Amino acid sequence: MKKHLKQLDLKRIRITDSLFGEYVNKVSEKIIPHQWKILNDQLEDSEPTYCIRNFRIAAGEEKGERKGVVFQDTDLYKWLESVAYTIAGGRGENLEELADEVIDLIGKAQEPDGYLNTYFSINAPTKKWTNLVEGHELYTAGHMIEAAVAYYQATGKEKFLNIARKNADLICRVFGTGEGQKRGYPGHQEIELALVKLYRVTGERAYLHQAEYFIRERGRNPNYLQAEIEGRGHPEFFPEFERYDLEYSQAHKPPVEQDEAVGHAVREMYMCSAMADLAGENDDQQLKDACQRIWNNMTDRRMYITGGIGSSGFRERFTTDYDLPNSTNYSETCASIGVMMFGQRMAAITGDASYYDYVEKALYNTVIAGINIAGDRYFYVNPLEVVPEFCTEHTYMEHVKPVRQKWFGVACCPPNVGRTLASLGQYIYAEDEYGVYINQFISSTADTEVRESRLKIKMNSTLLQDGKVQIEVQSSGPGNLNIRIPWYSEKCECVQNGISIEIQPEKGYQRLSISPGDTYISLDFHVSPRWMGANNGVRADAGKAALMKGPLVYCLEEKENGRYLSEIFIEENTSIEETAPAEELVGNVPTLSYKGIRVRNKGAAGENQLYGNVELEKEEVSLQAVPYCMWNNRGEGEMLVWHKLRV
Amino acid sequence: MKKHLKQLDLKRIRITDSLFGEYVNKVSEKIIPHQWKILNDQLEDSEPTYCIRNFRIAAGEEKGERKGVVFQDTDLYKWLESVAYTIAGGRGENLEELADEVIDLIGKAQEPDGYLNTYFSINAPTKKWTNLVEGHELYTAGHMIEAAVAYYQATGKEKFLNIARKNADLICRVFGTGEGQKRGYPGHQEIELALVKLYRVTGERAYLHQAEYFIRERGRNPNYLQAEIEGRGHPEFFPEFERYDLEYSQAHKPPVEQDEAVGHAVREMYMCSAMADLAGENDDQQLKDACQRIWNNMTDRRMYITGGIGSSGFRERFTTDYDLPNSTNYSETCASIGVMMFGQRMAAITGDASYYDYVEKALYNTVIAGINIAGDRYFYVNPLEVVPEFCTEHTYMEHVKPVRQKWFGVACCPPNVGRTLASLGQYIYAEDEYGVYINQFISSTADTEVRESRLKIKMNSTLLQDGKVQIEVQSSGPGNLNIRIPWYSEKCECVQNGISIEIQPEKGYQRLSISPGDTYISLDFHVSPRWMGANNGVRADAGKAALMKGPLVYCLEEKENGRYLSEIFIEENTSIEETAPAEELVGNVPTLSYKGIRVRNKGAAGENQLYGNVELEKEEVSLQAVPYCMWNNRGEGEMLVWHKLRV
Incomplete structure (x- = not known):
């Protein structure tokens, strides 16, 4: 495998887009302050989440029973991740002090051995790691680690990162194939991709190995999750898991042997994101092939034209090839965020721009549909056809809402949209040692160093209006600019410093050589309805x-x-x-x-x-x-x- | 209100139809012997039902724990009801001895105070009548009473009827508004219509009053079912009832105030059948109006063209006006049997033939679709559009089966189809004091007495081929023959003894005067695709x-x-x-x-x-x-x- 694409430092990207700018602004203006109130139960017309309160109890600062859903801690972690990206994006100066305080609280809630989960620490200390099917402990840890990595990258502060490492070290001790270790893995994948991120910022290969362990162990016989379910005999947290099936959590066979996008759509995307990461890190062709098969099955047979996935409202899951009902589907906002994550990683390990066609489809349609323009209402479910009066409670349509909802108590999508928008730059630009890749045509600026050259890029996109994109590059030395030619471009005209360039894309990218000085690139993709x-x-x-x-x-x-x-x-x-x-x-x-x-x-x-x-x-x-x-x-x-x- | 239509004695009706005859024959040839094996756990490739075994344990003839679903006893009762109708229909000579034995067993399983329910007698004697929401005690009693009445009518034997009376007497003592009585009512309606039947054969008005009590008390504030749920805090038998809503069991307000067909479709139909019976028995215009409103809402807004009802696969229920999806619906076979029951009763109390248009629609399409031609496979769910590969397990489509299934462990539909086919004559003919009504054009013979006249009817229908029906009547005296003019008749030609009759239907019936002797009636409804x-x-x-x-x-x-x-x-x-x-x-x-x-x-x-x-x-x-x-x-x-x- 060849060298991979990397993300640019988010601190050096600014979004100026007329469409996306509107949404990105909402993260600091609306989403973060609003969620802070939710975390602190300060909204009068909303069910309490007990989120910060749970941490205070775990930290010994307050007495009481831990309340809320078993994975409620992740709300705080996703908030912190959004805050981190917002700080990196230059809009979060006033947030850092608050974040540091909360991180102190998280530190106090952590047990001496590194364990960190308010539910199990407070309510069920003897039941740690005994309900991987439903308990979301590893899922929760994964979101904590993602937030810690993001905060470290945004601020350079190590406290949260050290909390995450201590927790990750514990997880590495508890799970594995060694003597006395549990051969378990998460019911809801997430820890795997988080551990890869943690490895990347710390250089600690144990985290990479642990991620690999979780992917390799999953779905093996005898089946750990199945044994756990049978041992317990009944669901502990979610009554609807009475009839659990292993495909739901992609644990029916080892991921490397899987061919189809199955089960809970978000779990599938998070797992595949980690698989792609590991395929890249370890140059693992088998894992890459599995990713490719699942990706192809999904995009060729199981995806809506809006980039939505998960045809079944019941259990938020994939169904089968070509089963894409338009009004009863789930197409969760988070699942399309997962498509962006998986697609970005596939492009990174293959250097193939076509993955970004799907990242774009998911982003421009289902992900943005997840939030209203005002930034205070959300869709979890994204149907392609709605008759409001048919969306009735307690029926087959109860998951479909005809209007966006306020932030819910159990809320994965709103903070997920928040962190995705706050880190939008990662989907626009990428780089390798020779230059920069432009993957999305979203007006923005970026600067980075490629070898000895510093490249400052200013992109002005009117793609949605006239199909045109203007790019200015100021470069201190030579470099490449690789521009994705999108699938909908009927004809592409490219003019570089007044000279027309013949379009000959390789793996979907048109490579332009940038000389030192100022370069003006004008693209016309000829986009018509x-x-x-x-x-x-x-x-x-x-x-x-x-x-x-x-x-x-x-x-x-x-x-x-x-x-x-x-x-x-x-x-x-x-x-x-x-x-x-x-x-x-x-x-x-x-x-x-x-x-x-x-x-x-x-x-x-x-x-x-x-x-x-x-x-x-x-x-x-x-x-x-x-x-x-x-x-x-x-x-x-x-x-x-x-x-x-x-x- | 005027005099009502009554059913003819089933013993005096024989089905000779080329289509329905095929299905009716299956009841004695296939359904009854097959179900007998199921009741006795004699099928190797089928999950045991424990049904007869439970009765043996309750009767003290065997030791052990009572197993199967909480309402498993009804399987035996529906079997006995089918047997009774089959005996009445002249095909059950060899069944009577077996039925008598089983009735003896039921008698032994009955407690001294009349209580009869193997689940609660064996497994939870202290919990009798404490879980009306889920426990199905009154539902089970209702099916027992229906079977007992049918068996009495078919054989004249009183033993089973006396068991039923003793049980009904207990129910009358336990439930009511008096001192020390519970003000409860069933979570699943059925007892109400059964008590009306019991009243009609015994003349005991207490049973009619008790049925009326159940309908009047239902949905009142404070709400009995709601209080029961809150007292218990969690579901005892059905985990899916975690989020119970009172509309599901039509207990959100008193039935007499209801306007729409809501909730679980079978419950709605069974309740409305009893309401129509009571409206007739008590000349109760308010109750009749409520029936009319619910019927109209159902047939004008919430019914499939196949006579199916219950648009929601989730919870087998009605949804809202015009929400009639074709591939995800439930349209349970039993619910369409319920349409036949409700429609028959509405016609009986109004003398309006148009109700039979819907009885016919339900019977000819959804009910018959419920069983295969061979008589050994069943559909519970009746979609109008099926792509077999989309019917996947653990998804929004898991209720839809692309092929009819073998008899299930929890099996309401197969025995319900059995008892409906075995008693098909009740939907073909009715009578009042002046004559006979022909409601369905299904080839058959019937005889009855109207005042002093004996009428022998022979109907030969080729409705489905050429739209024609021939009726011969041998009458010992004068009488009327009232023939329903169906909605699809484009033009109706009627010739009586060679003389053309001008069609002037009243409430959908064309009245023909029958003179003593032989009458030949020839109908051509002009039916085209x-x-x-x-x-x-x-x-x-x-x-x-x-x-x-x-x-x-x-x-x-x-x-x-x-x-x-x-x-x-x-x-x-x-x-x-x-x-x-x-x-x-x-x-x-x-x-x-x-x-x-x-x-x-x-x-x-x-x-x-x-x-x-x-x-x-x-x-x-x-x-x-x-x-x-x-x-x-x-x-x-x-x-x-x-x-x-x-x-």
Whole structure:
């Protein structure tokens, strides 16, 4: 395997994008202060989380019972991770003191041997590491380690990192194949990728080995998780695990032998991210092949056009090839964040830009859809078709919310969106020893050193408007700039310092040689709106088309197009006009306008007739589509991605 | 309120129908002997039910722990009910001895005070009547009483009836508003309609009052079930009841105030059946109005074209108006049996034939679909669209089976289908003091006395073939014959003894005066295949059509039409040809043949492309549809009811 791509230092990237800038700003302005209140139970209209209180009890500063879900500690860790990235991004000066205080508290909550988990320390000290299926101890530790690494990278302060190391050292002692060690592994993967991060900042190979152990041990026979379940006989934390299946947590066979994206979608993505990391670190072709198989199965058969994954609302999981229902799916925001994580790592170990097509798809559609423009409401679940009144409680639709929700007590997605936006730069730029890679066309600045050259990059993208990107590079010496040519580029024109460059991408990247001094690069990807269809295996999308422009999936909303969106049909070759952005949306992204027809059955009309003869009534209608990621920012209403085609 | 319709004595009805005869025969040939083995744990490849064994333990004939689900006793009661109807139908001579023995065993299992429930008698004697939400004690008692009444009616033997009375007397003492009585009511309704039946054969008004009490007390504040749940704090029998909602069991408000079909579909139907009975018995207009509102809401907004109800696979329940997904629904076979029960009673108390349109729809489609032609495989769940590979375990589709299943351990539907088929005559004929009503056009014979006249009826129906029905009546005196004019009759021609009768139906019935002697009636309903559309509220069916002929819904199966049925489109006015019945199906019902087109997207073809440009490829295809009720009798494959329309 060749040398891998690395991330740039987040401290040296600034987001200036008209669309993403809006969301990134919300992290410091809204998400972090709001979550701080939640962690401290300071919101009057919200269920208490007990999060900080649990740490105080564990630290001996307060008395009481530990409350909240078993993995509630991760809320604080994800908050700290967001804070760290925000500090790195130059917007968190006022946060560092608060973070340091909380880190002190975490330190006090840690047991002398390094153990750190408020649930088990306080409520069940004799049950540590006995319920890996449900207990989330290793998952919680993983989020702690990720936060500690991020905080160290942002501030250079070692206290939190040392807490994490002490905990990781304990985990290395407890789990393994040696005498007296438990041959367990997490029910919810996360620790593995965190240990790789910890290895990368500390250079301590034991952490890398431990991550590898967890991946290698998983799914072996005799099956550790199965034995644990049978020993206990009943679920301890989650009654819905009464009928647990090992595929749910990808523990049905060793990951290196797996071929398909299965089970709980977030678990799969976190596991695969670690597998890709390990494949890269260890030059492990078998592991890389397994990653490739799972990635291909996912992107070729089990992913929504919005980059969403997890077709089953029940258990938030993958189902089977081509089973992609549009209204009952889960498509968790966190799972699409996982797609970004896995894709980034696959690109890093292969040098192949095409992985970023999917990172982009997930980011521009499902991940951003997870949060509203104001930055205070969230979707966990991201359907492609919504009729609000059908989203009823206690039914098969109870997971689908027709409007974004306030931050929940058990909240993985909001802080996950927070940390993803706060560290967005990692998905835009990468580098190797010869130069910089541009993976996303999000307006921003970056600077870095490549060998002896210092490169300062300024990217101004109007991709979503006119398909163009301007890049200025100030370089102190020679270097390469590798620009991803995205899948939707119909033709790519590239002009470097006034000279037209012939596009000959390698592994999806166009390499440009940068000379010392100022370089001006002008890209025109020729992006126009287009109707997309699905493979005929996808029964839900047969005879239908979805509208995309560049990476953005568009949708119809009730606001512009009225109710009963399922009555709408379009012609296969309907021409699309780009019109002014919808007023209340952000990023100056055009609305797409086109003609369609509404077809209604007059033969079964009125309040009291459910079925009747077919007597179609047709009406020509003007339709306006807005970016899917910004749906439901203007009140509750129907939404539809896949349009019926007149055939 | 006027005089009500009554059922004819089942002993005097014989089914001779070419379609239904096939199924009815299976009750004595297959269902009853097979279930007897199941009850006795004599099937090697099946999980034991412990049913008879539990009774033996309760009777003191065996030692051991009581096993099986909490309502396992009902299996035996439903078996006995089927046996009783089969005896009444003249096919159960060899069963009576066995039934008498089992009834003796039941008698021994009954406690001295009348209590009868093997779970609570053996395993939890101190917990009787403490878990009405989940414990199914009153539900189980209800099935026992229904069986006892049926057995008494079939054989005239009183032993089982006396067991039932003793049990009912206990229930009357335990539950009520008096001093020392519990103000409870069942979590799963069933006892109410059973008590009405018991009242009708015994004349004991206490049973009618007790049924009324259960309906009146239900859903009152303070809420008994809610208090019970809160007192216990956690579910005892069904972990999925962790988040119980009172609408699930229609206990959110008093039934008489309810307006919509909500919650668990079978519970709703059983409750409404009792409500209709009580409305009739007590001339209670308020209760009748409530029944009417719930019925209308169900049939106008919440029912499949197949007569299926319960849109939500999760919790087997109703959802909301027009939410009728075709592939994820529950549409339990038992719930459609409930539609037949409720509809029959509504017709009885209103004299309105239109209720039988829905009884017929449920019977001819969903109920018969519940069993295979061979009589040994069953569907609980009846979707309108199936892609077998999408029916995956542990996902949102786990309730949907692409092939009928063997009799399950927890088996409500198979014995419910058994007792419904064995008593099919009750849905065909009814009577009042002036004559006989013909509600279904199922070939059969019947005789009864109306005032001083004896009427012998012979009906030969070729409704499903040519829309015609021949009826011969031999009458010893004058009487009326009231013939339901079904909704799908495009024009009705009626000839009585060679004289054409002008059709002027009243409440859906055409009344014919029968004179003493032989009367020959010839009906031609002019039934042709037709494309049906849904109300535009039903998003799942927008732009689609379903094919019906008479009461039968037709469907496409993979066998004749290939895979990827979702690619098929038809013209709104596609002409339909009636062709030879499919060879392996029964009842001599024609296949319907027509043209369509298959539309495939070439722009996203092959193994590795999930989405691509829209490039439609069209191919004309010949399609053949078979009756929905007989789908999946010729191997596993896709199935589709709602066809896409070219608009």
